[in-house]
Amino acid sequence: MGSQRSTMATLLLMMFTLSSASDMSIVSYDETHPDKSKSSWRTDDEVRAMYEEWLVKHAKTYNGLGEKDKRFEIFKDNLKFIDEHNADERYSFKVGLNRFADLTNEEYRATYLGVKKPRRKLSKASDRYAPILGEELPDFVDWREKGAVAEVKDQGGCGSCWAFSAIAAVEGINKLFTGELISLSEQELVDCDRSYNEGCDGGLMDYAFEFIIKNGGIDTEQDYPYTGRDGRCDSYRKKANVVSIDGYEDVPVNNEKALQKAASNQPISVAQDGQKRGQHRDW
Numbered sequence: 585m586g587s588q589r590s591t592m593a594t595l596l597l598m599m600f601t602l603s604s605a606s607d608m609s610i611v612s613y614d615e616t617h618p619d620k621s622k623s624s625w626r627t628d629d630e631v632r633a634m635y636e637e638w639l640v641k642h643a644k645t646y647n648g649l650g651e652k653d654k655r656f657e658i659f660k661d662n663l664k665f666i667d668e669h670n671a672d673e674r675y676s677f678k679v680g681l682n683r684f685a686d687l688t689n690e691e692y693r694a695t696y697l698g699v700k701k702p703r704r705k706l707s708k709a710s711d712r713y714a715p716i717l718g719e720e721l722p723d724f725v726d727w728r729e730k731g732a733v734a735e736v737k738d739q740g741g742c743g744s745c746w747a748f749s750a751i752a753a754v755e756g757i758n759k760l761f762t763g764e765l766i767s768l769s770e771q772e773l774v775d776c777d778r779s780y781n782e783g784c785d786g787g788l789m790d791y792a793f794e795f796i797i798k799n800g801g802i803d804t805e806q807d808y809p810y811t812g813r814d815g816r817c818d819s820y821r822k823k824a825n826v827v828s829i830d831g832y833e834d835v836p837v838n839n840e841k842a843l844q845k846a847a848s849n850q851p852i853s854v855a856q857d858g859q860k861r862g863q864h865r866d867w
Contacts (some may be wrong), residue, residue, distance in 0.1 A: 625667065631660050634681075636817065642683045655686040662686075697739050710833040715841035725848045732756040732851055733768045740812035742784035747773040749853045750792035754802065756851030758827045766827055769808035776817035783814040791852045793832040801825025 626634075635656050638644070646652045670678050684692055714715050715721075727733050734755050740750055747770040759765040774783045777795040781787030796802045803824040835852065836842045846852050 623824070625664065631663060632656070634663065635659050635734065639687060641650075644686065645860040659686050660686055696739070696743065696745070699708060711836070712833065713842050714836060715839070715845055719845075721841070721844050722848050727756060727851045730759075730763040731765055732759040734765060737770070737810070739770075742774070742812045742814075743786045744770060744774050744784055744812075746781065746787040746789050746790060746855070747777075749855065750789040750796075751802070753789075753851055753853035754793075754796065754827060754829060756809075757829070760850060768827060769803045769810070769821075771803050771805075771810045771815070772803050772808045772818075772822060774810075775815045776822050778817075785814075790834075793829065795832065796829055799825065801828035 636660070644655075646655060661779055663681065666679050666681065669675060670680075687695075687713075732755070734752070736746060750773065751768045751770050755765060755768050773781065773787075773792050773795065776799075777787070777792055779795070780791040781795075799822065801824070803821045804826050807824060807826075808818060808821040835846050843852075
């Protein structure tokens with residue numbers, strides 16, 4: 585189990601909005617894909633060739649009769665959106681094809697989005713990182729370079745993004761205060777944090793932090809590994825409590841300077857806005 589490590593710190597939480605998408609989107613921009621949207625759009629043969637290449641790259645296979653052609657039409661619609669978006673100079677970012685390119689918005693939302701509205705009032709606001717007049721803040725902090733970010737994880741087909749967001753913040757703050765980066769268990773939250781959160785059916789990071797505090801800590805990913813599905817809470821592993829936290833608080837709402845200040849001091853937990861097309865990311 586390893587020795588218990590208590591993180592004597594307060595976690596910061598920033599909620600941009602609840603993750604409920606109304607439109608499908610694709611990212612992971614590929615500079616090698618030519619931009620055809622400023623002239624005539626791609627021919628069907630060209631799109632078909634890109635589709636076949638994409639199928640190989642992402643090891644996609646379809647068994648149902650007509651399913652491949654159905655997915656091609658969805659792929660083509662998403663690709664057209666990509667081209668149109670990237671040709672629009674009003675946007676400061678590019679989008680591109682990723683593994684979700686054959687999914688409709690409804691399919692993506694049903695499988696991957698999991699942040700829910702709070703069932704009860706949560707009030708953890710703080711002025712800890714309220715901006716001060718004349719204060720200079722860094723434009724950029726990469727917590728990966730400081731060793732405070734674990735390896736990339738994949739939630740799979742489980743709506744557990746809330747658990748991954750919460751755990752990443754705990755891993756980061758624990759690294760800053762103990763000097764050791766420990767990959768922690770999202771699965772423990774999925775299985776055991778059931779007072780308000782609902783496992784693969786969604787949850788909220790505030791409740792996850794409260795669970796960790798009341799439980800006395802959280803186990804490691806190695807000892808309580810992720811399965812990508814709801815499971816029975818392992819009461820033995822729940823008592824491991826390898827890393828603990830003392831509290832958490834919310835970044836002031838709609839205050840980008842406060843967010844900048846908080847993020848420059850420690851990794852923070854966020855819920856990504858998934859309501860607009862172009863914001864379904866393959867992290």
